[in-house]
Amino acid sequence: MTAPDRSSHAPAVAGGAAPAGPAAPGGGTVPVFRRGEWYDSLDSAPLPGGGGWRLSLVPRALIAADARRSRAAPGPPPDHAQRLRIVRRALDLFDQGTLPIGSLGDQDAAGFRAAMASVAGLPEPLTEQWITLLRDSLPAGTPPPGPPATRTLVSLPANTFTCLVSVLDAVLTSETVWIRPSRREPLSAVRMVAALLAAGWPADRLACYSTVPELLPTLITLTDRQIIYGGDGIAAQLPELPTLTLHGPGRGCALVPADHDPQAAADWLTPLVAGNSGRFCKNVRTVLCAGDPAPVARALGARLDAIGIQPPDSAHPQAAIPDPVMAPRIAELAHRLIQPADEVVTTRPLLHRHGPLVFLAPTLIRLADPGTPDAPHPLVGRELPFPFAAVLRAGPALADAVQQRSLFVHTMPGGPSPDQGVDA
Known part of the structure; x- marks a missing residue:
């Protein structure tokens, strides 16, 4: 007799119902959602931070079995008007609702914010900012052209x-949605799954699979459309498919004309460098100056030094690095990439400790030698997970090369357009 495929995935609660009582704020095992129910896995991995959180992992065999089964999902999917109502309601619940998340129990709004602080290092003001951004990014209400995708993967x-806006977009444009959460921060994904279910999205048209990185290609082959977020390492592993959309490194850069007031330039650059704790792909990593970069560097460095870390800055709240091993490694990498002749313009130490919390302070480096278009300085375009930028003088050739490698090119009002270059 063949053993049932749930042998390593016990339902979080019989029948899929959530246990009574609030979710524990101090950790627990983050479940997966498959076949219309929450499951805890016997195979799990620890999450960053000291909160005692673990993440259930799904093996390849169960994903393949679910794919075969879900092709025959009963009943028609919701129409577009119903989907819009579901998405809008899900956003409200994600923000302020009390939601059942399998064995984690009922998670209220305060519990979610506490979990974000524990696992992702997010201060509450930053969580609030991001919820607002998520609402503002809600896809338009116009029905998409053509038939919906059968099964969409969002990694x-x-x-x-x-x-998570990509998950909401997939709900609007797909018959079935598979979500692969980050292994370092899965809690926002499972909360969105719970919100979508509570808002009325069919349970048999939704799955949330936490996996080891090696299983991402399997998920890609079992889906019809793929939306993948990741860095250079992920990008190098992905096949070239017309159905796959990769959101990779942004390598944001900013162009500062020679005749601009350095104080005005610094005012403009500060939110581009330090906004959203430097974690967005559109954050500026490289400041390209047509003239002498020193005045802009001094003005911008002073503003970055003035950003409060604890308590969180009112304009630019900064996130902690929850993994106590990762923070020193990131700091060590940054120091390795700084060349002997470069100037560290900001004055705070890179590692910034407040009790048990470890932060990486906003940092600005003025490059002595920016390199050439073919061999730029190693900090040009380098993305680190906190506000960290290099400022340099760039001639037309280097400026053009940096822009070609950047997905986000920011220009000052009244400055040159990206295709003109900073010296044009």
Whole structure:
């Protein structure tokens, strides 16, 4: 007799119902959602931070079995008007609702914010900012052209939960949605799953699979459309498919003309560098100056030094690095990339400790030698998970090369357009 495929995935609660009582704020095992129920896995991995959180992992065999089964999902999917209502209601519940999440129990709004602080290092003001951004990014209400995708995969990043907008877009445009949460921050994904279910999205048209990285190609082959977030390492592993959309490194850069007031330039640059705790792909990593970069560097460095870390800054709240091993490694990498002749313009130490919390302070480096278009300085375009930028003088050739590698090119009002270059 063949053993049932749930042998390593016990339902979180019989019949899929959530246990009574609030979700524990101090940790627990983050479940997966498959076949219309929450499950805890015997295979799990610890999450960053000291909160005692673990993440259930799904093996390849169960994903393949679910794919075969879900092709025959009963009943028609919701129409577009119903989907819009579901998405809008889900956003309200994600923000303020009390939601059952399997064995974690009922998670209220305060519990979600506490979990974000524990696992992702997010201060509450930053969580609130991102919920607002998620609402503002809600896809338009116009029905998409053509038939919906049969099954869409959304593989999420760890840096921000605002990328959940891709899940909402998939709900509007797909018959079935599979979500692969980040292994470092899965809690926002499972809360969105719970919100969608509570808002009326059919349980048999939704799955949330936490997996080891090696199973991402399997998820891709079992889906009809794929939305993947990740860095260079993920991008190098992905096949070239017309159905796959990759949201990779942004390598944001900013162009500062020679005749601009450095104080005005610094005012403009500060939110581009430090906003959203430097975790967005559109954050500026490289400041390209047509003239002498020193005045802009001094003005911007002073503003970055003035950003409060604890308590959170009112304009630019900064996130902690929840993994106590990762923070020193990131700091060590940054120091390795700084060349002997470069100037560290900001004055605070890179590692910034407040009790048990470890932060990486906003940092600005003025490059002595920016390199060439073919061999730029190693900090040009480098993305680190906190506000960290390089400022340099760039001629037309180097400026053009940096812009070609950037997905986000920011220009000052009244400055040159990206295709003109900073010296044009």
